[in-house]
Amino acid sequence: MRTEKERMNVIMGFAENDERVRMVTLEGSRTNKNIPKDSFQDYDISFFVTEMESFKESDSWLEVFGERIIMQKPEAMELFPPSLGNWFSYLMLFVDGNRIDLTLIPLDEREDYFAKSDGLVEVLLDKDSLIKEEVTPTDQQYWITKPTANKFDDCCNEFWWVSTYVVKGLARKEILFALDHLNEIVRPNLLRMMSWQIGLEHGFTFSVGKNYKFIDQYLPREDWNQLLSTFSLSTYENVWDSLLTCYKLFRKYSISVSNSLGYSYPNYDEEITKYTNDIYKSCI
Numbered sequence: 001m002r003t004e005k006e007r008m009n010v011i012m013g014f015a016e017n018d019e020r021v022r023m024v025t026l027e028g029s030r031t032n033k034n035i036p037k038d039s040f041q042d043y044d045i046s047f048f049v050t051e052m053e054s055f056k057e058s059d060s061w062l063e064v065f066g067e068r069i070i071m072q073k074p075e076a077m078e079l080f081p082p083s084l085g086n087w088f089s090y091l092m093l094f095v096d097g098n099r100i101d102l103t104l105i106p107l108d109e110r111e112d113y114f115a116k117s118d119g120l121v122e123v124l125l126d127k128d129s130l131i132k133e134e135v136t137p138t139d140q141q142y143w144i145t146k147p148t149a150n151k152f153d154d155c156c157n158e159f160w161w162v163s164t165y166v167v168k169g170l171a172r173k174e175i176l177f178a179l180d181h182l183n184e185i186v187r188p189n190l191l192r193m194m195s196w197q198i199g200l201e202h203g204f205t206f207s208v209g210k211n212y213k214f215i216d217q218y219l220p221r222e223d224w225n226q227l228l229s230t231f232s233l234s235t236y237e238n239v240w241d242s243l244l245t246c247y248k249l250f251r252k253y254s255i256s257v258s259n260s261l262g263y264s265y266p267n268y269d270e271e272i273t274k275y276t277n278d279i280y281k282s283c284i
Contacts, residue, residue, distance in 0.1 A: 010064065021127075039283060046104075048105050050215045086105075144195050159254075160268035166182045167275070
């Protein structure tokens with residue numbers, strides 16, 4: 001595997017020697033000083049270019065970056081409609097294990113780029129001195145934020161409301177329907193509530209990572225193990241157990257958050273728990 005220095009030398013060497021490329025930025029985790037570095041981090045690179053079509057005519061210019069295992073060009077796909085407007089991206093995994101996500105951006109759209117940036121951006125090259133102010137990477141946009149009373153209630157409402165979809169799916173023996181709602185909505189709102197409690201304990205000045213990947217560093221070991229157990233979903237009984245464990249954890253953390261912030265604890269819990277238990281008993 002190429003080292004970070006070797007990989008960046010190739011990227012910057014191309015950009016410096018190609019007159020079409022006027023500016024280069026690095027985005028994502030490699031700009032974030034709060035994220036431990038490892039060999040699996042992508043190189044999220046943007047080239048700001050004077051024109052796009054000569055790049056898009058052929059992929060041969062990408063060979064300079066190394067031998068690829070696979071490449072995806074999202075803006076050229078039909079099944080998954082593109083979402084970057086005039087921008088064009090190349091997602092490349094190389095035989096040495098490195099990955100580069102390279103985006104071409106029209107130079108005249110640079111202001112829009114910075115306006116929409118999540119803050120994790122570093123300017124690596126600016127041939128024409130277009131950037132007048134210092135750009136400092138920050139992950140502040142991803143910090144845990146203290147919930148308002150309305151947001152707290154919204155989270156509780158969504159958790160308990162959508163849990164009934166899981167119950168319905170299990171009662172009907174439609175496990176994929178149940179799993180979709182458990183995985184996509186119920187558990188994420190549990191994780192949201194947990195993160196709010198973590199913020200109350202440690203301050204709202206940091207992130208627990210994409211997909212809550214660092215949340216285990218802040219949870220009691222027992223709660224972490226219970227959370228992990230909700231991912232055991234191979235049978236209907238497993239899914240029932242996982243849902244009820246989510247109830248238990250959500251109840252614990254939402255009551256704690258409501259008490260700490262002086263918010264009213266909603267009555268969804270008692271009624272939905274009774275509803276769930278009644279249907280569960282009829283299914284076993």
